[in-house]
Amino acid sequence: MDFIQKGDPDISKPLLIAAMQDMGDVGSIVIDFINSNLSTSVFREVHPSYPAYVIDNGGYIDIPEEKWDYRYAKDIVVFGGGSGQPSSTEELNVLCQDVINVAKKYSVRFIYTLGGFHTKSPIQGEPKTFVTTTSKELTDQVKKLGILTTPEASIITGFNGLILGFAKMNGIQGIGLYAELNQPKLPQYRSAKSIIKTLEKLTYRKFGDTSELDSMAKDVEEHSHGKNFDSDQSYSM
Numbered sequence: 263m264d265f266i267q268k269g270d271p272d273i274s275k276p277l278l279i280a281a282m283q284d285m286g287d288v289g290s291i292v293i294d295f296i297n298s299n300l301s302t303s304v305f306r307e308v309h310p311s312y313p314a315y316v317i318d319n320g321g322y323i324d325i326p327e328e329k330w331d332y333r334y335a336k337d338i339v340v341f342g343g344g345s346g347q348p349s350s351t352e353e354l355n356v357l358c359q360d361v362i363n364v365a366k367k368y369s370v371r372f373i374y375t376l377g378g379f380h381t382k383s384p385i386q387g388e389p390k391t392f393v394t395t396t397s398k399e400l401t402d403q404v405k406k407l408g409i410l411t412t413p414e415a416s417i418i419t420g421f422n423g424l425i426l427g428f429a430k431m432n433g434i435q436g437i438g439l440y441a442e443l444n445q446p447k448l449p450q451y452r453s454a455k456s457i458i459k460t461l462e463k464l465t466y467r468k469f470g471d472t473s474e475l476d477s478m479a480k481d482v483e484e485h486s487h488g489k490n491f492d493s494d495q496s497y498s499m
Contacts, residue, residue, distance in 0.1 A: 263308060263309065263310055263311055263348070263353055263356055263357060263360075264308070264309040264311070265306065265307070265308055265309075265360060266306065266307040266308075266309070267305070267306050268304055268305055268306060268307060269303075269304075269305040269306075270305065271303075271305050271334045271368075273334055273336075273337070273339070273368055274368060274369055275337075275368070275369045275370070275371055276334070276337045276338050276339050276368055276370060277337065277338055277339075277370065277371070277372050277374065277465060278338075278339045278340075278341070278361075278364075278365050278370045278372065278373045278374065279292075279293070279296060279338065279339070279340050279341070279373075279374045279375075279376075279461070280340075280341040280342050280361050280373060280374070280375055280421075280425055281293050281341075281342045281343070281375050281376045281377060281421070281422050282330065282342040282343070282344075282346070282347045282420070282421040282422060283342075283343075283344065283345050283346055283347060284347075284377040284378055284420060284421075284422050285377070285378040285380055285443065285446035286378040286380075286443045286445070286446050286447075286448065286449060286450030286453055287449045287450065288376065288377050288378040288441060288443065288450050288453050288454050288457065289342060289343070289375075289376060289377045289378075289421075289422050290342075290343050290344060290345065291449065291450070291451060291454035291475070292376055292454045292457050292458060292461075293340060293341075293342045293343030293344075294343045294344075295454065295458065295469065295470065295472075295475070296340055296458075296469050296470075297333055297340055297343060298470075299469055299470030299471075300335040300338065300340075300469065300470070301335065302333035302334055302335045302338075302340055303333060303334060303335070304331045304332070304333050305332055305333065305334055306331070306332035306364065307329050307330070307331055307332070308329060308330045308331075308332075308357060308360065309328070309329050310328055310329075310346075310348055310349065310353060311353065312349055313325050313326055313328065313349070314328070314346050314347070314348070314349035315346070326345070326346070328344070328345065328346050329344070330342055330343070330344055330357075331343070331344070332364060339364065339365075339368060339370065341361055341364075342421070347420055347421050348421075354420075354421060354424060355424075357421065358421065358424055358425050358427075358428040359428060361373075361425060361428070362428050362429065362432050362434070365429075365432075365434055366432070366434075370434065371434070371435065372434070372435050372436070372437065373425065373426075373429045373434055373435070373436040373437075374436070374437050374438075374439065374461060374464070374465070375421075375422050375423075375425050375426060375436065375437075375438045375439070376422060376438065376439040376440065376441075376457045376461070377420075377422035377423075377438075377439075377440050377441075378440065378441060378443045378446060378450060378453060379392055379412075379440035379441060379442050379443065380443055380444075380446050381442050381443070381444065382444070384444065385442050385443075385444055388452060388455075388456060389441045389442040389443060389450070389452050389453045389456045390410055390441070390442050390456065391409075391410065391439050391440065391441045391442075391453075391456045391457050391459075391460040392410050392411060392412045392413065392439075392440050392441075392442075393409050393410065393411050393412070393437060393438065393439055393440075393460070393464075394411060394412045394418075394426070394437075394438045394440070395426075395435070395436065395437050395438070396426055396429055396430040396434075396435055396436040396437075397430075397435070400435055400437070404437070404464070407463060407464070409460060409463065409464070412440065418438070422438070422440075423438065426438050437464065439457045439460055439461060439464075440457075441453035441454070441456045441457045442456075445486075448482055448486055449478070449482055450479075451475040451476070451478040451479035451482065452475070452476075452479045454475055455472045455475040455476065455479075458470075458472055458475075459472070
């Protein structure tokens with residue numbers, strides 16, 4: 263992987279929100295929403311060594327120009343968004359360690375990550391967001407805020423789970439937020455909105471007007487009505 267430093271922001275002890283594209287695009291939707299609403303600025307870029315896929319344009323292919331940004335605004339660092347994740351476990355580990363290195367450089371106290379929680383049970387009303395943390399003590403504090411924790415034991419794969427493990431190994435507190443979704447092959451804007459609202463409760467700060475996510479969710483639902491988007495994946499975070 264190539265890491266390109268484009269600046270050195272004057273920030274200290276910010277919170278760090280890091281997530282990549284996952285099931286239902288939840289990670290990307292939330293990260294892109296925060297970057298847009300907080301007008302964050304790029305200070306570091308990550309370029310994968312090899313593409314994880316190619317794009318078939320109907321007779322000829324293109325190689326995607328993937329990259330992931332570290333961005334910042336006042337008291338916050340945001341990493342990820344965009345499309346895709348590293349194509350190998352080795353690159354995923356290297357990337358997670360880089361996020362930790364950046365967190366240490368700027369004395370980050372908390373790392374937040376987020377993604378989708380695939381459930382086959384029909385979602386009643388708005389999707390719920392479940393939280394897991396890097397320690398039992400931190401989970402107890404979260405519960406006092408009235409926030410739901412993950413309902414059962416499971417394995418969390420991909421960046422949006424593994425980064426919590428790297429945080430714990432490096433003595434940084436971490437919280438993962440995972441929102442319910444039924445159709446992982448469709449963009450899940452309502453799930454993303456649920457995470458943003460829960461994140462605001464945890465961080466005591468606002469990230470912007472989420473009404474645009476409601477509009478996008480309605481548009482997706484209208485265009486997908488009657489179509490079958492079943493997936494063979496049982497869960498995702």
